[in-house]
Amino acid sequence: MRYTTQMDAAKKGIITNEMKTVSEKEGIDVNRLRELVAKGRIVxxxxxxxxxxxxxxxxxxxxxxxxxxxxxxxxxxxxxxxxxxxxxxxxxxxxxxxxxxxxxxxxxxxxxxxxxxxxxxxxxxxxxxxxxxxxxxxxxxxxxxxxxxxxxxxxxxxxxxxxxxxxxxxxxxxxxxxxxxxxxxxxxxxxxxxxxxxxxxxxxxxxxxxxxxxxxxxxxxxxxxxxxxxxxxxxxxxxxxxxxxxxxxxxxxxxxxxxxxxxxxxxxxxxxxxxxxxxxxxxxxxxxxxxxxxxxxxxxxxxxxxxxxxxxxxxxxxxxxxxxxxxxxxxxxxxxxxxxxxxxxxxxxxxxxxxxxxxKNIKGAREWDHAMSRARQQLNWEKMFQLAIDPEKARRYRAESQPEHEDSCTMCGKMCSMRNMNKVMEGKNINLLREDA
The missing domain is CATH 3.20.20.540 (Radical SAM ThiC family, central domain)
Incomplete structure (x- = not known):
């Protein structure tokens, strides 16, 4: 069946290649997508x-x-x-x-x-x-x-x-x-x-x-x-x-x-x-x-x-x-x-x-933030950079101010809440003054 536009196809029940691509990108059912294109609510x-x-x-x-x-x-x-x-x-x-x-x-x-x-x-x-x-x-x-x-x-x-x-x-x-x-x-x-x-x-x-x-x-x-x-x-x-x-x-x-x-x-x-x-x-x-x-x-x-x-x-x-x-x-x-x-x-x-x-609870939006939060809790700097909206700037800021301890940053050092909570939750001691902590 022939069609002139994406909306014309959608109204005729045709799923176009463009609809299939958008469906895959968004994780939305392609038939639902087609219905919304037909109604003009999606272009x-x-x-x-x-x-x-x-x-x-x-x-x-x-x-x-x-x-x-x-x-x-x-x-x-x-x-x-x-x-x-x-x-x-x-x-x-x-x-x-x-x-x-x-x-x-x-x-x-x-x-x-x-x-x-x-x-x-x-x-x-x-x-x-x-x-x-x-x-x-x-x-x-x-x-x-x-x-x-x-x-x-x-x-x-x-x-x-x-x-x-x-x-x-x-x-x-x-x-x-x-x-x-x-x-x-x-x-x-x-x-x-x-x-x-x-x-x-x-x-x-x-x-x-x-x-x-x-x-x-x-x-x-x-x-x-x-x-x-x-x-x-x-x-x-x-x-x-x-x-x-x-x-x-x-x-x-x-x-x-x-x-x-x-x-x-x-x-x-x-x-x-x-x-x-x-x-x-x-x-x-x-x-x-x-x-x-x-x-x-x-x-x-x-x-x-x-x-x-x-x-x-x-x-x-x-x-x-x-x-x-x-x-x-x-x-x-x-x-x-x-x-x-x-x-x-x-x-x-x-x-x-x-x-x-x-x-708006868009599929995958909150999950992105949750992944970043897990990386922060784990002090996984490389993962944080990968998840950042602007990885280049995040890497540069980190490189420009290197901390004494790799599992912290120069803002908090050994007082880093993530670092210390990880130690406490693992049953370890926290030493803020001694070099071996």
Whole structure:
């Protein structure tokens, strides 16, 4: 039996090779997985032209995945430098990489990225449109916007961020409800500007059915962008954000009718206490579609440390049901991330994702922590390094400060609680002062 997309196959009762791979990775029954894909609660972004993809599932009952944003810009156009970041991100087991390139040889970078990456690849086609056509934003036509999406799909990207929820209706809501930071989404601000300059409807909203046809042809997953995500805690959970979320829920149902897979993107900057309610709202208004969040960044006053503010919010969001975390680096709001910025952002996001998985009782999450605890109790340093989220840093810290006694560290020495409890539990004496202890 033939099928067009993973969702189409799932609805027809077909178990695809991609479903089998995800089932094995997650330890979930493949028939249960298929049912959730059919319902739209799990997506498997897998473009037909991404030949070396190792598929991942995003959604209900699965491990929380992380995404790494990379790409060239006008100020930093070095393709090879960004590709080296890609190699490191893949070595660090990032499940997704988003190409946010906005200048220069975007096609070259994107094609190399797809060719080399077993991780799923995402893009934001509107970023590419200005450079692709060498036109000012106002002069790009609706048809041309759609052609850029098709170009990215043909190149093999697995999901695209499309800001279809900021239509004339949501723009009116935005104008009526003043914000402290207006529209901070880059793609959202470009789409709003295009609508205002041309006094026309958002092309991605107006021609949503044509967009779905492209998605069907390549099995391209839609990541419905949050153009009106809050860029400050002041603007969180306001009328503009919620109005757009309602529209995204309506678009989700339209996409599912055409068997197109959908993720919903979410905030943004947000106080800790608002995060649980936002997860409930998204899941309710968008019918259980997987939720893909940037952060949330829980305070606005920590430039240089936003990998931490984001990890705090990401852990809370994941624990309440967010499915996919977009990493944030220390360079957020300040510059294009360096290699070290990227590494720190990946580790922070992986910690947040795993913390959320523990709370969600995802299969294997707690067992990982239990294994680490056993290694600590046994003072098995090599095992601890192997189990660490960042083995390289753990090994380096240990090597930089060698203890007098191998079964301790330089923090506690012979007063190490693990060391002494092991001795006591074995019926041995504890000598803290003598050299022979």
């Amino acid at each position: 498997i972004p897998a473009n037909k032209n991404h030949k070396n993809l190792s598929p991942e599932g995003v959604g209900e009952g699965l491990r929380t995945k992380i995404n790494v944003n990379l790409g060239i810009s006008k100020d930093c156009p070095d393709v090879e430098k960004e590709l080296e970041k890609v190699r490191v991100a893949l070595d660090m087991k990032a499940e997704a990489i988003m190409d946010l390139s906005s200048f220069g040889k975007t096609e070259t970078f994107r094609r190399k990225l797809v060719e080399m990456s077993p991780a799923m690849i995402g893009t934001v086609p509107i970023y590419d449109a200005v450079g692709f056509y060498d036109k000012e934003l106002q002069d790009i036509t609706a048809e041309e916007f759609l052609k850029v999406v098709e170009k990215h799909a043909r190149d093999g990207v697995d999901f695209v961020t499309i800001h279809a929820g900021i239509n004339r209706e949501t723009a009116t809501t935005f104008k009526r409800n003043k914000r402290l930071t207006n529209i901070v989404s880059r793609g959202g601000s470009l789409m709003y500007a295009w609508m205002e300059l041309n006094q026309q409807e958002n092309p991605f909203y107006q021609y949503f059915d044509e967009l779905l046809e492209i998605c069907q042809e390549y099995d391209l997953t839609l990541s419905l962008g949050d153009a009106l995500r809050p860029g400050s805690i002041h603007d969180a959970t306001d009328a503009s954000q919620i109005k757009e979320l309602i529209i995204l829920g309506e678009l989700t149902l339209r996409a599912w009718e055409k068997n197109v897979q959908v993720m919903i993107e979410g905030p943004g900057h947000m106080a800790i206490n608002e995060i649980p309610a936002n997860i409930v709202l998204e899941k309710k208004l968008c019918h259980g579609a997987p939720f893909y969040v940037l952060g949330p960044i829980v305070t606005d006053v920590a430039p240089g440390y936003d990998h931490i503010t984001s990890a705090i919010g990401g852990a809370i969001a994941a624990s309440y049901g967010a499915d996919f975390l977009c990493y944030v680096t220390p360079a957020e709001h300040l510059r294009l991330p360096t290699m070290e910025d990227m590494k720190e952002g990946i580790i922070a996001s992986k910690i947040a994702a795993h913390a959320g998985d523990i709370a």
